[in-house]
Amino acid sequence: MPVISAPEITRFVEQILVAAEVPPHKASIAATSLVASNLRGVDSHGIQLLPFYVDQLLAGEMDPRTDGRVISEFGSCLHFDGQNGLGQWIADTCCRHAVRIASAQGMAMVVARESNHFGAAAWWAQKMRAAGQIGIVMCNASPLVPPWQGKEGRLGTNPICMSVPGPWLLDMATTTVAAGRIFKAMINGKPDIPPGWAFDSEGVPTTDTARAYKGMLMPLGGYKGSGLAMMVEILCSVLSGGAMANELGGIRFRGKTVRVSQMFMAIDVSRFMPVEEFTARVERLVKVMKTTPTAPGYEEVLVAGDPEWRREAERLRNGIPIEQGNWDALCKTAARVRVTAPVV
């Protein structure tokens, strides 16, 4: 398996984006955020996405030059039109607005419509965390998930992410797994996936990767997962006036813009207590969880963020292993825009 350092692959991704006509300052933000996801071990939201972004860019289905625009700002609320710009640029802009508004008002709700894929939500929620705030980020996504008891994809994996000052970070799809986990199995030639991940195209549960790839994802825990996905849909697309549910495109589909909506909420912790006190309380809560005696068959209790921070420390030290299928796809994409791949 090719192994590459974070700075090296970031440079490579950046070059590819610039060659695909993304302005350099935006390419840099997108490359950094994608590689950050690989560092955390969340490969489904890392450089695996790049070939799809480049497909979109070369097909002229995304406008990397627009900065988007503020539709309105009032008190804690900001309404943003992404104008089909680069998702990472829109997210970065909206996070800056959210932090600014929450600093002034105590909290902020920034909702963007007509955006594009922004990578992993965790990267953006951590922008608020870096400002001593609680960051909550959600977005709707391509309709790959049937509502519970249905058999046609109408909802997305619609993730919920929250980052706080302290050792805890949640970033979860409201399906059993993120779509990228199935794409990853497909790209890398794994024939089977675990039960509970997906339905085939008839709405029957399946463990066959190819059938799942053409099928649909399962809502987390049944009807409650569908409820959470609708919550995300309402806070993102209904409120933003953007494309809802099956009106969305997707990065894997050509001939249609993505039209995703995103929500960035910030809460200024210092309105309730000093950030140091809040952080200490989060640490204490996390310790209560981690010192729980383990259930039969388990050796450790982990909290949200633990596996990713461990992986990050290791990959910063040893480099990022990229599965062969992903590496080949990346090099093929580089060749399309005449960028030379680094030797790994």
Place this chain on the structure above:
Amino acid sequence: MPVISAPEITRFVEQILVAAEVPPHKASIAATSLVASNLRGVDSHGIQLLPFYVDQLLAGEMDPRTDGRVISEFGSCLHFDGQNGLGQWIADTCCRHAVRIASAQGMAMVVARESNHFGAAAWWAQKMRAAGQIGIVMCNASPLVPPWQGKEGRLGTNPICMSVPGPWLLDMATTTVAAGRIFKAMINGKPDIPPGWAFDSEGVPTTDTARAYKGMLMPLGGYKGSGLAMMVEILCSVLSGGAMANELGGIRFRGKTVRVSQMFMAIDVSRFMPVEEFTARVERLVKVMKTTPTAPGYEEVLVAGDPEWRREAERLRNGIPIEQGNWDALCKTAARVRVTAPVV
């Protein structure tokens, strides 16, 4: 099974609370909110709770006379100390603050510590809905749930509730089921519960009602349910400075105050679009879900709120059936405070 009309049982519950020294205006709010839950078919959060409340009141473990106090208010943020008052009174007060602040600022985050059980979150989130706002309500709860891979209860069922202008209402525990579902099976002598609901006290999955009653609830879908419960815990107790996780008491435990924390968030829809437009968009989204072809074995796609609204229409017409075990417990409680039960 006894059947009783909503006004009649509301009056009965109110009389019991007043006899247990709850001021009449607070007793009225609590009784109405509890019976509203029975009307919606959510019997686990209805009058079934009253005997526990009365136990608390008679043991002097809750102070029904205090109104609580505002610790601070700044911009969109309000910090409230419930001072161990009646949960429903604190919730009602906090909802009024949330609606007021969101009307002025666009959004509001009201966090209360040292509160008591407030019934079902849905009743409170609907206060924001009635004002043309999105209401999000969460609370922490007695530590009946082990963190994923643990075998000791350290987290609560920590519900997430969202109400919006439009035909959709989510109110879900972050466990497979709410604790009240197991209490209901126990109170009414049902020996078994479905798989996936609970662990025994050793952290082994069980379907035995008695073992589950003494055991722990399962987090929704495994580690993601634990992540959501922690999200709720952080937004409620960490941020409020209240009791966290296993520091909480519970309505079924004597000799300890409950010390629950609650969060009431309001978002003023009109900062983004007219409420009528938002409502029409929610209706359209719900229609997209309900017109999804059904999966094999199902006849209809429902969205969050559907089962409860149907049940409510029926129970408003035909009265509320109360299981014999629940009715007996209610009459026994009434007798303790010398209130005569109505004839049913």
